[in-house]
Amino acid sequence: MNIDSALPALAALAHPTRLEAFRFLVRHEPEGLSTGELVDASGLTQSTFSTHLAVLAKAGLVKSEKLGRQQIQRADIDTLRELMLFLAKDCCQSRPELCEPLLAELTCC
């Protein structure tokens, strides 16, 4: 993950519909959900939501797999991890003491 891959990931998550959908998918790992189920949960039009899903997919945050005539969507935790690592990298590398409280809270879960 570098600045060019972090930017689309951040932009993908910086929208209420997409952030909600991504969090929804994370909570449904590792089974995933079909596009239709996500559309229903979003309350938006199928075409509108499909566009949002494409943004998440292009950012690498969601991977999909064809299953019959539906498309199963799954959150990509690896990309999320890489994004968080990218965000933490700057403060950790230059100033390890800045990251200690960050890691302290993260390890509690």
Add this chain to the structure above:
Amino acid sequence: MNIDSALPALAALAHPTRLEAFRFLVRHEPEGLSTGELVDASGLTQSTFSTHLAVLAKAGLVKSEKLGRQQIQRADIDTLRELMLFLAKDCCQSRPELCEPLLAELTCC
């Protein structure tokens, strides 16, 4: 940090100029930098960059302090930590095993 505070933080970081500026400020913790120094580093107009800085400030990612006639800007690591915690929370709470590799890489720095 909840969804309503995470969204503006993500949107603030989802822009090349603002992400670059925030990372620049993190690397200059805890001294901070004046707005003018940041403007020079960005290569943009003073007014344009000032608008970007206001977005970061509104999201709580940057705090500023008046020093003489310049304004010293500093990255707020606490907000960054809370944002990362928010992103990690979903996968950690529901599925601790998903977050182990995430934490493993984070603790290495």
Add this chain to the structure above:
DNA sequence: AATTCCTATCGGAAATATCCGATGAATTTA
């Protein structure tokens, strides 16, 4: 007091994002 320096904000133009209905492609069911 006048001038210079530093920064925030206003107004408007251009670019981008967002949303929807309609259409099309692929798959399953009848």
Add this chain to the structure above:
DNA sequence: TAAATTCATCGGATATTTCCGATAGGAATT
């Protein structure tokens, strides 16, 4: 084969973001 289901993509209208020059306010300097 025909109809129904599931989903991606196109066209276009609206909203938001982004960018800049111009302006204004506060603080230091002369």
